[in-house]
Amino acid sequence: MRYLGGLRASSSVWKMMTLPAVLALPVAAAAQDAAAVISTEAAFGAREIQQLSLSPDGTHIAMIVPMKGRGAMLRIADMVGGKIADPILSSSGDPESLRDCRWSTNTRLVCRFITTAHTGTDLLAFSRALAIDSNGGNRKILSARTNERSLGIMQDGGNVIDWTADGAEGAVLMTRKFVPEAMIGTLLARSAVGLGVERIDTVTLTRRVVEPARANAIEYISDGQGSVRIVGSRAMTSGGYDGAKVIYSYRKAGDRAWQPLSQVASTVSGGKSGFDPYAIDPALNVAYGFDDRDGRQALYKIALDGSLKRDLVLARPDVDVDQLIRLGRQNRVVGAAYATDRREVEFFDPTLQKLATSLRKALPGRPLITFVDANANETKLLLFAGSDVDPGRYYLLDRTTNKMGEVAPSRPELGKTTLASVQSITFRAADGTMIPGYLTLPIGGTGKGLPAIVMPHGGPGSRDEWGFDWLSQYFAARGFAVLQPNFRGSTGYGSAWFQKNGFQSWRTAIGDVNDAGRWLMSQGIAAPDKLAIVGWSYGGYAALQSAVLDPGLFKAVIGIAPVTDLDALREESRGFTAFAQVDTFIGHGAHIQAGSPARNADKIKVPVLLFHGDRDRNVGIGESRLMAAKLRGAGGKVELVEFSGLDHQLDDDVARTAMLTKADAFLRTSLGM
Secondary structure: OOEOOOOOOOOOOOEEOOOOHHHHOOOOOOOOOOOOOOOHHHHHHOOOOOEEEEOOOOOEEEEEEEOOOOOEEEEEEEOOOOEEOOOOEEEOOOOOEEEEEEEOOOOEEEEEEEEEEEEOOEEEEEEEEEEEEOOOOOOEEOOOOOOOOEOOOOOOOOOEEEOOHHHOOOEEEEEEEEOOEOOOOOOOOOOOOEEEEEEEEOOOOOEEEEEEEEOOEEEEEEOOOOOEEEEEEEEEOOOOOEEEEEEEEEOOOOOOOOEEEEEEEEOOOOOEEOOEEEEEEOOOOEEEEEEEEOOEEEEEEEEOOOOOOEEEEEOOOOOOEEEEEEEOOOOEEEEEEEEOOOEEEEEOOHHHHHHHHHHHHHOOOOOEEEEEEEOOOOOEEEEEEEOOOOOOEEEEEEOOOOEEEEEEEOOHHHOOOOOOOEEEEEEEOOOOOEEEEEEEOOOOOOOOOEEEEEOOOOOOOOOOOOOOOHHHHHHHHOOOEEEEEOOEOEOOOOHHHHOOOOOOOHHHHHHHHHHHHHHHHHOOOEEEEEEEEEEEOHHHHHHHHHHHHOOOOOOOEEEEOOOOOHHHHHHHOOOOOOHHHHHHHHOOOHHHHHOOHHHHHHHOOOOEEEEEEOOOOOOOHHHHHHHHHHHHHOOOOEEEEEEOOOOOOOOOHHHHHHHHHHHHHHHHHHOOO
């Protein structure tokens, strides 16, 4: 998400226009009739609109919306005629998933699918790109094809890196993974291997190579005007794994020769050192990227004219600068963002800064605003606006008429639900360090003597931010106080805060999580013996490990797709090229035994509820099965709920509804409510 953040405007500047009524209706297939009543669990378990994209002429919006269950469908909204067409493309979610669609012309789109398949003992992901007319016709696969002579599989179906290749309508630049072919019995076999770039006409499907395959290439960056200016390469180790260093090279404008730009090395903690390029500004002839500055990530620009002149663009003394703000079909850089207690944006474009200033009052109560897309000349902008008490809604803004109208709510099922406000707080850890976090209290009441939940985030390379969170809001709606701590080991606060990462420095990270629970009790927010912990992914690991570190603190534990054994997590990646990076990140030593909840199951004395999808590629379901077996062996009380065919995100409204229902009942029983 590219947040505008904290905007204010004069409503006299932007007049709210009335879009055709059909566009204001819920567009999700699972949305209920206005007169129908759905359960709280179903309302919060319903998935949001996945993605919207604006056509180059600004007259149509492509929307990927959820279907009941785990599927998704592509619908086209006519912003002039006020109609939403029947779905023209869909995915079942079992296992293929429609992920994103963007316009290549006013009548043609490029969509990307992800699917999974078992190869031996490994569960692999495959992506493929498809071109389709906006009426659903002329469907063609854009991804290159392999054949019976291919000497390997092609997981990566390519990504569009430039939507305006050489100015020709419908032409894009797209990466291609070249797979060599067997030479026996043919003179036509391809020998190229590695990542390259092709220019593809999405209408005629003609294609030509613009960047030849490079065996070690992992990334190409275009200038948004059809020229590839940066390539990133990573050498392999003798064991066939990814090396720890990425070497970036660049081209001067109009030159085909590659020159050294920077080197980015992976650190032991899982971070990076060195200038990491993200985008090119062809007008300034610079590359924008991130690098360390005094222990925090900052934004820099480096001249691509041969001088490599380096300038600091934006830095903060308290938090990392972690996002570029980009706009339009050329993805031009217009600003950068960071998160303190809330996400903030600084614009480099004075016109957009003025626009940002005017939008606040036009969208009162929804300060988290994102530029989602723009038409070709940027006279029309597709926006997303939300807050802690609003899941968000999409708007179309016409800069020529100074009018703006709502397109659709992100989560129509929550349209009539009053949500709880989220407070930014700090609490003191055992060593005196002040830990930031977010507290959500149920609506009404005094905020004291409540059943309470500590909810550590995933990652561990992540952090929580102020805004809408469906899981914490659900529990608040059910009467729980919820505290989401940004414990040490979270990203966003610099390398000293991240430490060695949340696994190698687990005692500090989990100590902060447990101190969050103690703070809830010391403030009188949590009632005695009414404190639980709920976490997803690393958060699930933290929930389980918290009960190892302090068995009496929390009275119930819920882990969703949790890591439970650090060596098991390491072994899951052994068959992949990233194994060396994962191995270094997890590390070796005494923390493997002490920091693996499955190896310390006998210390967990409270009821445990686990949820896991059996097609999870982030954390294999074997980790939850191991945890459940170890807990049962130690005489513990545990239940494991497995979801067939689902991945790490449990991207299924039926499954999420069932999970919320069961989690709520489990907590009420365990806490004696």
